[in-house]
Amino acid sequence: MAAFRPDPPRPVSPVAPRTDAPRGVAAPVARVIEAFRRLPGIGPKSAQRLAYHLVRMPEAEAAELSEAITGVKQRIKLCETCADITEAITCHICTDPNRDRSTICVVEEPLDVTAFERTRAYTGLYHVLHGAISPTSGIAASDLKIKELLQRLQDDSADTSDQTVTEVIVATNTNLDGEATAMYLQRAITPAGIKVTRLARGLPSGTDIEYADDATLAHSLESRAEIG
């Protein structure tokens, strides 16, 4: 089982005060500011605000935050079946006997599993790829958990005692990288005789047609349904 690694990996050097840190800032605070600046979506001003909020925070709360950050790195693993983030060897979805084992929903990120679970409309299993094939970024199939998915399907078809997988739902994003991943999976899985489906695409609720792009409108027409 592999420990969870953030994607993409970034070089991490010991946190030291930057030369452009605000003047007059104590070294420990400057170190925290620099640490926050490494987080996605956090700029220098937000990093400073968060750091000074930490300074004002009660010591117990700060310790709890610190323990939570350390714990998430130490206890988190990838589920050996679906590659979702879990504390155990196998995640709670994969071990749940009430889940439908004939369908696997393939998603890009662990957060996508959460989004599907919120709907309560899907009762099957998942497989997390941890990214998408991206020709423009140079991310190939071997960089993702696609090999593990194909192996899972192969092991499943060989196992006669259990309910076998009959459908793989490709729920990657509807951008170019997601489409490339979906086409790759379709090409790799279909020869095994397993049905590969893609989430329906079209106009989101509350949108104006005049602002819809060509691809969305085309997909909406292709996936149109009879009223009533």
Add this chain to the structure above:
Amino acid sequence: MSPTRRRYFNAEGIVVRARDLGEADRIVILFTPNLGLLSCVARGARRTTSRTGGHVDLLRHITAHVSEGRSDLHTLSQVETINAYLGLRRDLDRLSIASHFAEMCERFSLPNAANPNLFALLRDTLTHTETTAKPILPLLRLWHETTLLTTVGLQPQLHRCVRTNNEIPPGDHWFSPSEGGLIMRPDQLQTANNTATPDPIAYQPNPEDQTNPQTVPIVPAPLNTIKLLRHITRTPDWTRIQNLRVDDRDVEAGLKLTGAMLRYQQERGVGRAERVMGEVGFEC
């Protein structure tokens, strides 16, 4: 940006790179005809209700209203799609090779450096990639790479030996990516110079010969490949090139030649899209 700063301007371009920013924004790099590479942020583009999200996906030809930023990052609004290249989005092989075309053009582009010819080449190549029959895609790639080299001022020398300046006689020769053109074979060199001893530097029998660390391995250039490349440089019109009856081996040899020159000029190894193409199983 032009020397005169404007707060707002309209821009046309093809999205060649995109990455997520913050909660729901997306940074896109537009390849434009008059402004070179233009980095823009599309606010809220990842939300399902975004009016711009669908338009700023990769490999889309778009037009947009741009608010000039204080840095080199501008803001997109009122985005409209000129061409979504839907044919590319339905075929993994076409998508992979189209990404390669975009990557090659991007590598030869800079911010604030206008190159309308290079933009036109990418725009037209993406259109051709949608419709060209799959067996002809390698020829399209050879046409694109040769025309790209010509467009950026690096047209390979296919008529004279780059070492001796003698006219290249018909026959199989070699190609030197670092010197940008053909190297004459020694037996041909004797004929051309009317001398008994060939110039020792004019011929490297072993392409892997690395006696000179500055030397980039030379590439075989068969006669028919030379003819094909000369024809493409003379006739940069794909509609006439696509009807040529050419042997796949000549196209393959031509791609080795242009690929070696592109890698040398860009000082980079295998491209991002090429790596993905290799795993997709599309040999082109």
